[in-house]
Amino acid sequence: MTIYAVFFYIIAALIIAATGLAITRKHMVHAVLCLVVSFFGTALLFYLLGAPLPAIFQVIIYAGAIMVLFLFIVMMIRIDPEKTHRFPLGHYLAAGGICGAYFVAAVLLTLLSGPRARQPMPAATASPFDFGYYLFDRHWLSIEMISLLLLVALIGTLHLGLGRVGRKQKKGGGQ
């Protein structure tokens, strides 16, 4: 076992533990922080596999931007940890059953398909310059559309949030 493999397994265990904590915490802020740890772990994993660009993306976009947004939302809506209602056991069993079946099928397929399936895929590499050039040269129309999409999403969230506030104010006025 090389030193890389040792690191790999340590980080993988860290990710699984952090994600497990994230989905079991009652307190939303704790859950979000656990998820940040898990994302950092994933970034390290990317780096270890020789892909520094996705690693940086993972840190900047997921651990940085998206998780901060999550924190904002958690602070804004302030869900009571006691009042969250649980799904019935049947839902858990169904979801677990489906995922388990997929997992078993995937493992069986890998085992049965012989040594060819276990060969590592050739890595596709691109420098940040090439990647950026390609993206903005070929697909800038899509990028512009995505910016419009974000604008629409922003308006939608604003509307949802303002609608709540407006209704509360109306209720307050009526009492």
Place this chain on the structure above:
Amino acid sequence: MTNWTLFIPELYSLGAAGVFFLFCLCRPDSRRDYGAAMILSALGLFLTVWSVGFQGSLFEGVYRVDLYSQVFKVLIYCGFFLAVCLCADLSGVDESRHSEFYFLLALCTLAMMLLVSCVHLLAIYIALELSSYSLYVLVYLRRGYQKGLESALKYFIMGAASSALMLFGFALVYGTGQSAYLVDLMRDLPGRINEPVVLIGFILALSGFFFKLAVFPFHFWAPDAYEGAPHQVSAYIATASKVAAIAVLIRIIALSGGQSDRLAWFLIVLSVASMTVGNLAAIAQKDLKRLLAFSSVAHAGYVMIGILSLTALGYASAVFYGMSLLVMKFTCFMVVVKASENGRNISTGDLAGLHYRAPVLALALLLALFGLAGIPPTMGFTAKLLIFTAAMKQGLLWLVIAAMFNVVISLYYYLQILKAAYFIEPEGQPPPIVVSTPLKLAAIAMILLMVAGGVYPGPVIDLAGDMTMGLFP
């Protein structure tokens, strides 16, 4: 060098959306918004008609401008313009939200215009998402309706699920075809369409468009969204959005090359299921908008018959069907908007006495319902005839028979509406419906279109044929 002239209609729509965005920042004024929307959408309609003859390719081949896309842009803008025409009484939306309403409507129109021209999987996906997201928010804009949030959320979750499926399908198609350009896929896919991974990828890739078109089993959002949305938005979803979905669905299915029996079988199952589910569920509906939603599901099934014959004739007939749906569904929603007070939802019974309360609307409704049911001499009859002919040429007699059974079922609830409008006396004395002169003109135009489409459909059929010719290189 990019030829920006080709992109003028889209740039114009972006500018129109920008105007409303500026209005969002100013003091709310619904009359100003309505006036601006009428002027901007009418100008845009002229602009799209002017640009029909454009040909060319933009943005490194991501964007193709041809007769097919340009005519669909005209139709989509028509849908936008007509939806704006209904906005004179926009009481279903909060006064301070009118600018946002028009902004999202304009942006959604832009997204659909982009959608029908994109020939790259990534751009198609993003344009589809942009149009869907605008519609999710528009559905939520309904004021004072308990189910508004629920229906918007249902719409959103169904949309998110189907777009996830579509993205997975795109990934499989991209993985096997090694290209995301439709031109390259067109060369590669027809020979390999029967390989399991290609077929599954292709079918999954279609699911996003099935969602837009409300084909079974992606139709569950339709009744709730139609019911919970402001009437004008329902009208827009039923007209412009459906036309765009038909356009892009034909473009993608044309990739298969028309050689795959398995694909055809899959589409046949979906088509029959949509027709049957839509028609049977529509019978039970009391709310007029829910009824129209289920009738949309059924009509999605009929459109699929044209598409699944996988021939040029079939595609052309589906295009014609889309055009006729635009006219007929708009007419129905015009009646819904005018017959409802304060943007309330109405049931079939509320139409009682329509024939003397608003004779022009009643006549338009009569023709539209006859068209939807496929009774001559209306545009709807011609459209159904074309579609059934295309299916018969492929030897799908029993599919046509199944569709005919469905037409008979649908007659029941369409005639129920007509009975309410013409033969049932209203309780008490409902006030006559005031129809403004522009709307009266719109109603008369719709009546003329529906009759002309039934009596003399030749030029439109030729146009549909020319449009779809361009899909086969």
